[in-house]
Amino acid sequence: MNMGSFTQQFLQQIINGLSLGSIYSLIALGYTMIYGIIKLINFAHGDIYMLGAFIGFVATTKFQMSFLPALILAMVGAGLAGIIIERIAYRPMRNAPRIAVLITAIGVSFFLEYTMILIATPQPRTFPAVFSPTVYHFAGLVVNNQQILILVSALLLMAGLTYIVNHTKAGQAMRAVSFDPDAARLMGINIDRIISMTFALGSALAAAAGVLVGIYYNSIDPLMGTMPGLKAFIAAVVGGIGILPGAMMGGLIMGLVEAMVSGFFSSTFRDAAAFAILIIILLYKPSGLLGKNVKEKV
Amino acid sequence: MKAWKKAASAIGVAAVMTSLFTGCGAGGGSKKAADAKEIVVGAHFELTGNVANYGKSTMSGVQMAIDEANAKGGVLGKKIKMVTGDNKSEPSEAGNTATKLITKDKAVVLIGPATSGCVAASIPIATGNKVPLMAPVATAPNITLQKDGKVQPFVFRACFIDPFQGKIMATFASKTLKVKNIAVFFDSSSDYSKGLAEVFGKTVEGAGGKIVAKEAFLAKDVDFKAALTKLKASNPDALYVPAYYEEVSKIIKQAREVGMNCPILGSDGWDSPKLAEIAGKAALNNTYFCSAYSAQDKDPKIQNFIKAYKAKFNAEPDNFSIHGYDAALVVLEAIKRAGSTDGVKIAEEIAKMKDFPVATGKFTVDPQHNPVSGGIIIELKDGVQTFKEKINL
Numbered sequence: 001m002n003m004g005s006f007t008q009q010f011l012q013q014i015i016n017g018l019s020l021g022s023i024y025s026l027i028a029l030g031y032t033m034i035y036g037i038i039k040l041i042n043f044a045h046g047d048i049y050m051l052g053a054f055i056g057f058v059a060t061t062k063f064q065m066s067f068l069p070a071l072i073l074a075m076v077g078a079g080l081a082g083i084i085i086e087r088i089a090y091r092p093m094r095n096a097p098r099i100a101v102l103i104t105a106i107g108v109s110f111f112l113e114y115t116m117i118l119i120a121t122p123q124p125r126t127f128p129a130v131f132s133p134t135v136y137h138f139a140g141l142v143v144n145n146q147q148i149l150i151l152v153s154a155l156l157l158m159a160g161l162t163y164i165v166n167h168t169k170a171g172q173a174m175r176a177v178s179f180d181p182d183a184a185r186l187m188g189i190n191i192d193r194i195i196s197m198t199f200a201l202g203s204a205l206a207a208a209a210g211v212l213v214g215i216y217y218n219s220i221d222p223l224m225g226t227m228p229g230l231k232a233f234i235a236a237v238v239g240g241i242g243i244l245p246g247a248m249m250g251g252l253i254m255g256l257v258e259a260m261v262s263g264f265f266s267s268t269f270r271d272a273a274a275f276a277i278l279i280i281i282l283l284y285k286p287s288g289l290l291g292k293n294v295k296e297k298v
Numbered sequence: 299m300k301a302w303k304k305a306a307s308a309i310g311v312a313a314v315m316t317s318l319f320t321g322c323g324a325g326g327g328s329k330k331a332a333d334a335k336e337i338v339v340g341a342h343f344e345l346t347g348n349v350a351n352y353g354k355s356t357m358s359g360v361q362m363a364i365d366e367a368n369a370k371g372g373v374l375g376k377k378i379k380m381v382t383g384d385n386k387s388e389p390s391e392a393g394n395t396a397t398k399l400i401t402k403d404k405a406v407v408l409i410g411p412a413t414s415g416c417v418a419a420s421i422p423i424a425t426g427n428k429v430p431l432m433a434p435v436a437t438a439p440n441i442t443l444q445k446d447g448k449v450q451p452f453v454f455r456a457c458f459i460d461p462f463q464g465k466i467m468a469t470f471a472s473k474t475l476k477v478k479n480i481a482v483f484f485d486s487s488s489d490y491s492k493g494l495a496e497v498f499g500k501t502v503e504g505a506g507g508k509i510v511a512k513e514a515f516l517a518k519d520v521d522f523k524a525a526l527t528k529l530k531a532s533n534p535d536a537l538y539v540p541a542y543y544e545e546v547s548k549i550i551k552q553a554r555e556v557g558m559n560c561p562i563l564g565s566d567g568w569d570s571p572k573l574a575e576i577a578g579k580a581a582l583n584n585t586y587f588c589s590a591y592s593a594q595d596k597d598p599k600i601q602n603f604i605k606a607y608k609a610k611f612n613a614e615p616d617n618f619s620i621h622g623y624d625a626a627l628v629v630l631e632a633i634k635r636a637g638s639t640d641g642v643k644i645a646e647e648i649a650k651m652k653d654f655p656v657a658t659g660k661f662t663v664d665p666q667h668n669p670v671s672g673g674i675i676i677e678l679k680d681g682v683q684t685f686k687e688k689i690n691l
Contacts, residue, residue: 009531012556016523124544126575135555142557217520217548219576227518262524268486268514270524 008140013263014256019147019216021255022154026209027232028239028247029161030202036178036242037198039098043105044085045206046229047112052078052207053127053220054116060128067130067215071153074211075204082203083196091192109229116222124221127214150212157208158248161201165244174198178242227271234278240288249289253277336379337372337639339364339629340405342395342420342431344412347387352412352618356434357382358611359622360409363630365610373634381405385416392416396423396431405429406639407629412618414438417453425452428641430632430648432456434625435618439493442667452641454648454667456625456656460490463565463588464497464540466673466689470586471536472505474675474687475561479510481534483525483549485541486514494540494565510534517545522552530558542567547576554581561586574681582678586686591617591658592674594685603657624656659690 027049034042055077059070089108093101134145165171176184177194185191213228214220235254239246254274261273281288341360344353364378372378381403383395392411399405400423407430411417414436421441424431433441433455442453458466471477480502485491499509511532513525526549529537537553537560539546546568553562564587574582593604593614603623607615631654632647633639654661662670672690676683 005531009527012527013524016521016527020521020523124572124576126572129578133555135557137557142555144555213520218551218578219520219544219548223518224520258521259524262513263528266513267522267525267528268516271516 009263012141013259015141015143015147016263017256017259018252019150019255020258021252022151023209023213023216023228023251024232024235024254025248025251026154026157026205026212027228028235028251029158029244030206031233031236032239032241032244032247033174033198033202035236036244037174037195038090038094040090040101040105041233042202043102043229043233044108044112045202046225046227046232047109047116048078048082048085048203048225049206049210049213049228050116050220050222050225051081051112051210052203053210053214053224054120054125054222055207056211056214057125057127057220060130070130071208071211074207078207078210079200079204082199086196086199091195113222113225120222122222124219127218127220129218130215146216150216153208153212157205161205162244164201170194170197231274234274237288238277238281240291243288243290246288246290336377337374337633338379338381338403338405339626340396340399340403340408340410340429341380341382342385342392342399342408342410342416343382344387344416345382345384347385349387349413352435353385353387353410355616355618356410356412356622356625358607358613359434359615359619359624360626362607362610362619363623363626366606367630373630374637374639378630385411385420387413387416389415389419392419393423396420400424400427400429406641407432407633407644409434409622409625409629412436414441417441421450421453425450428452428645430454430629430641430645432625432629432648434621439668449665449667452645454628454645454663456628456661456669457590457621458671458673459668461493461497462668462691463673464494465501465691466675467494467538467540467563467565467586467588468498468501468505468507469689469691470588470675470687471538471563472502472507473689475536477535477561478507479532479534480507480536480538480563481511481513481529481532482509482538483513483515483522483529484539485517485545487516488541490565490567491541495538498538498540515545515549517542519545520548522549523556526553526556526558530556534560536561536563538563540565540567543570543573544576547573550577550585551581559584563587566590569676569683574678579681582681585678586675587678589617589674589676590671591620592676592683592685594683595674595688596685597659597688599655599657620657624658624661627656628654628661659688 030045034040052074056070056074059065059073085108089104093104131146136143165174173189173194176189177191181191231254235250236247238253239250257273258270262270341357343357344350364380367373368377383399385392385395399408408424409432412435417433417436418441420431430452435457436455437460439459442450442455444450482495484495511529513529515522539549539562546564550562562585566589568587569589604615628651632644635647636643649663652662659672664670672688674688675686677686
């Protein structure tokens with residue numbers, strides 16, 4: 001392989017990695033927000049992503065919606081689902097030991113997966129092509145409009161989320177609850193409502209990722225959320241769980257590492273590499289790349 | 299003490315079983331007289347349960363061959379009687395069904411089951427009773443072989459085994475497409491895919507070609523772009539993807555998106571309408587897969603079969619029914635050649651079968667009791683399966 005083709009391949013793998021990574025980022029944000037606010041690893045989050053993809057599928061096939069309305073509908077639908085799940089499954093467990101809530105989350109995950117199998121059958125569905133793929137070539141690199149769509153949508157959504165969290169009253173309340181729920185409650189913040197809102201926002205982002213993936217890969221199925229859910233969880237941990245920019249960064253790192261490993265080593269090592277990152281981070285920087293070392297108060 | 303008890307109870311069970319079977323035999327005395335006028339063929343299939351479709355389709359083919367033989371006056375001057383046995387798609391039931399067909403119905407030969415698992419469960423019964431078993435569509439390579447690698451003397455099959463497809467595709471690639479440098483992308487979580495990739499690679503290299511790159515993926519993966527970009531960098535003339543349609547459809551779509559426009563070759567796991575839906579019709583142009591049967595095959599024998607099948611069952615025949623038909627033709631011919639209904643003689647005749655004309659081509663049995671048949675290459679044109687050519691090895 002000469003130098004020119006190496007650089008070209010390298011750049012191409014960066015493009016592949018960024019589009020995959022921005023999907024991970026979107027899902028990881030939900031993980032991190034929910035962890036930040038109620039210290040719960042919401043293992044059902046990957047299935048919310050699946051749910052979003054299916055809502056988008058129904059919207060585009062049954063109701064002939066175009067991309068944007070379908071995306072918004074999926075985000076709203078998944079947001080509501082997030083609120084309902086929190087209300088029914090997690091809120092009654094608010095004061096239960098953390099491990100109990102974690103097990104509940106796994107239960108919710110299975111419930112969503114297999115209910116969807118019951119409704120939609122395990123057969124993969126073909127996502128309608130709302131964007132006919134156009135391929136752009138420049139300098140030997142190949143980019144298609146779906147990759148650009150994924151990246152741009154992901155960036156816009158992340159910017160929107162950052163704005164909500166940092167510059168609105170609700171966002172301020174979220175940060176307050178995340179910092180110290182009891183003090184926040186004393187300040188007159190309705191914690192339950194803020195937690196519901198966090199679930200809604202996180203779920204909406206996952207749903208957006210689901211719809212984008214549906215368009216990108218053309219195919220969705222009820223178990224599609226399992227692996228991306230795990231990868232996004234790793235992404236959130238790598239970036240520092242509970243930290244929004246960390247989740248975005250972690251997602252992109254995961255996407256790039258996977259593309260590079262499959263591109264320059266072997267695609268069979270790809271998943272191993274993803275989990276190896278998790279182990280390395282947990283060993284050397286357990287609070288994540290952007291995490292600060294917070295002493296646990298006893 | 300305990301072992302002694304076990305042995306005693308085993309003997310007891312065996313005694314009961316023997317008395318049951320001899321009971322059946324004695325009860326069938328009147329049947330024996332009927333046997334003189336007809337030859338009983340046991341159709342041992344998955345008629346209910348989760349793969350009932352396979353069993354029913356295959357059995358329709360068997361039925362058709364037997365009806366045709368009877369219309370021509372039967373075999374050895376006797377009518378052929380098909381007795382069905384339902385194994386409920388369960389390997390645990392298959393043994394019982396085989397026992398019933400052989401001991402109670404006095405089947406001289408078994409055709410079926412369809413799935414390899416049920417075949418494997420029926421082998422000890424068929425072998426123990428010296429009754430030949432012809433599996434029309436079971437593809438697992440090991441069913442015709444004993445544990446020590448010797449061939450099962452009473453077990454045969456009528457369809458090609460998985461690795462055989464790899465050979466067919468490799469022959470097609472080097473002889474028809476005339477491609478030299480081929481990249482292989484296979485599913486490392488599936489024996490089917492790994493086996494095909496290996497045989498394909500060996501055959502290609504034997505024919506003077508070269509495997510320029512080999513990459514693996516895992517079932518359920520959705521993003522293949524990174525690996526495909528890498529494969530593309532090796533500048534292959536063709537890409538071989540022996541896998542199932544769910545992943546293949548995404549691989550083809552993404553391969554075209556990263557700019558791989560070379561022919562893409564595959565295996566019978568591609569055969570699904572989903573392939574065109576997910577990959578998109580345009581991406582599927584210049585792709586080929588291997589199959590045992592195509593309704594578009596212009597071969598008059600196949601067209602006649604299709605016509606007769608439609609007239610009889612008012613349905614389209616599939617890969618299963620045509621192999622059921624072939625299996626029955628071979629079995630009936632073997633009975634004719636053996637000149638008797640003795641299982642050992644019938645098995646010998648099947649094993650000697652060479653260039654016997656059946657619907658899918660010429661039937662020759664190799665030393666492993668697998669047919670040396672041809673395969674069909676199907677080309678996808680605008681998402682439609684079109685018959686490309688028939689490859690005989």
